[in-house]
Amino acid sequence: MSRGIEREGVLASIARSLKAGFSEVWSNTMGRVGIIIISFIMIMSIYALATSPPNVSEIWDDPYAWSAYPRAVPPEWVKYLGVPVAEHRIYEDPELYFEGVIIPLQGRLPPGVEALLPGQERIVGQLDINTLFGYAEIYLVEYELAEEAFPRDIFILLEPINNSVINVEGREVTVNVIPIILVERPDGVVIVAHGPIRAVPTTDLRQLTADLYSFWGDYVEYFGNETGIVLDLTETEAKGRKSQMIFGLPETEKTLRPLMGEYRVALMLLYLAPGVNPELVGEAVRQGVVGYEDVTIIVKGNAYGLLGTDTNRRDLWLALKYGFPVAVAVGLFAAVSSVIIGLIIGVVSGYYGGIIDEVVQRVIDVIVNIPLLPILILIGVILEETTSIGPWQIGPWSKLFIIIGFLVVLSWGGLAIIVRSMTLSIKAEPYIEAAVAVGASNLRIIFRHIIPQILPYAMASLVFSVPAAIITEAGLSVIGIEHGLPTWGRVLADAQAERGVAYEMWWWILPPGIMLAVTSLAFVLLGLAIETIVEPRLRRS
């Protein structure tokens, strides 16, 4: 059957109206702002997915992964706001200052160590030179404290070679290591930040921090004499002021003042094997049979990164970054699903009427009377304890999407009701009757005449539903439901759990909330713009 007029296909007409719709929305100020923000969010999501490691949620939950970071510090850029910042420095390949055998000599320092400790009288801490015996590797780094602030700690990360046994004349002997940390301060004092406490097999040493008890008593005494101020601290207070002592001077009985200037931090690894000549041990270390592949020295600053850290030392920027794709996935999935379901069921119910309509209306009546949050909480709590359903394993993403699935099931009702009444009023129009008279099939009428009219409204509804899902997920996290993924809601939930200290850390509670608000706002603005266009009565004339 040929017609005189070319008619465009359904897809082409949809594309054309989408394009027209887009330019209309763009010309609306609110719409434009919305679109810009949403584009930014999309770009951030792609960036986050590209730059994040695949097992983010495991890393987030693993305290060991964050041990090298400072705890509860603000972002680095606070220095531009005038806050004194002690730099956070990571020395990845520190200079190997000395390697060789050390043998205690009576009253005199061994040569390699002598250069390091020019004034033996100025050593503060538990270090008996005469007990140093073995093969030593000394790493040395320089740190500048340029502002009146205290670094948070000294931290050493070691990657041991996977072997601590050497073969000496047919015997198998384990090589042990004694780690020592020395800090030479601008005032010439050398503090024993970690004394030779105990020897462990080389493979057992992976992390090291400053040890209060290596210098506390000596410190109070030495500086009591030097400055006349005797520090009077309880054990808890002293633990909190550990690095303040290393990097500062007593100011009052309870407080200290930072000592600015050039510091030298030395890590001495003293290798020994019982009954074995240290020369042989040294040989094994030099050959790489035992020892450490990687040594990283970290001076933890009092500020870190783009968004600081929380009380578990986690870099908040990571969670904020990862929150973007999760929010987008959750929001779009929930909105699109519930709108599609609502649209289809609404149209079917309104168009076919009869018993289908009755049943659908009853079902919707039930659904609409179910309060969303309590049910989601129940589902969430049940899921928290589940690791598998039948034969399938449930991970964080699955848990999240099961919860969102229930959200969708409970949300499509509202739209369905409205779509149904719109369908009813369109159905009563004369052109529908005409189409039926000409012999058009039901499906054709629905897709050609009814849905195109409802679609703009559905689009607005979709856009409005996106933030609802994102915020619901965040809210669920805050009230304690854990699915395991680091999202903005999760960060706020962690803050809520630590509310005594977290509420003073603005970098913890402000950024995630702002991101949630901005994301919501973007979609709300977009929805308002679409609504304004679709409903002429609301247009500003």
Add this chain to the structure above:
Amino acid sequence: MNVDRVATVAVKRGVTLAAILFIIVLLTAVIIGVTGYDVKILNALIDERLRGLRQTLQQQQPPIPQEEIERIVAEEERKLREFYRLDDPWYVRLIPMAIMTFKLDLNITSDDVANVAGLVYPATVGEAISATLPRTIVMITVGELIAMSIALPLGPYIAYKRGSVVDKSVVTYAALANAIPIWWLAMLFIFIFGYQLEIAPTRYREILSYLKWEVFVENPVYTLANILYYAYLPILVTALSFLGGWLYSVRAVAIRVVSEDFVMVGRAKGMPERVIVTRYILRVIAGPVLTFAILGLAGSISGFIITEAVFNWPGMGTLYYQAILSGDSPTILGVTYVTTLAYIAGRYILEIIYVIVDPRVEM
């Protein structure tokens, strides 16, 4: 007002909603049955009973030998397990579980949860809820009333001034209020007013000590002042958050009415603005505004529950929060049920009011 009509609707709708409530409880029972969560709940209840029994036995005079106590407790455990049909497939427990939920025949299993209610452990879920629910309802109602009393007079006025600065700022405010989750607003306010400016408390649980009748009678003014001190920030946050939604919906509905002919006639006749608003506009918009209120109720309750948890305010929200943290499954089930009940009851009341207010509606 046609009493007959309202009464018919009230009864019909009431029956429907009761049926819906029953269906929902049944569905909940199915969910917890299929997933095995009901086993957890029942085990918690059984452990509670056994613990109580053991304690009673140990306090008996003359003292009962330990072996005997253990034997009695083990026997009781066996009987309870049989009673609750724990060793049977889940669908056997379905109806009893549903009935138990209805009657709130559940015990709390943790200390912290009882504290929220201001009770001493052990207590039943019913007791905890009857202590905390009124506090929550009061806060929500007060917040809604404040928001409503600001939005209703303001809405039509703003609808008049469409396109003006006032109008635009109201729309922006409403959009923002909708976008920002109310519980984060709470966090923000606690941060600013509590921690930074120190003009608001940071620990809200303390209000419990002022909610006792004896304390009030002793020194009414002081008690009242303290209650207000603890309550003002939550009320402020709640009202601010509800206000956005109310303003927007009243304005949206009012706009449609304001452009109607009869309003123009009223103005042409020289009627004062206030009369136009009250006699013409408010009456007409009452219906749709109530619809918005019904629709918004769900969001309000959800948001508010989380906000309560943020404030650590001793209401249902914090009860939920503590129960989730402590893994207190009977409480979680109980609170879910009561919240559903309250939600349905709220919608019912609003629907009845709607029918009363709008004579055109038939249900």
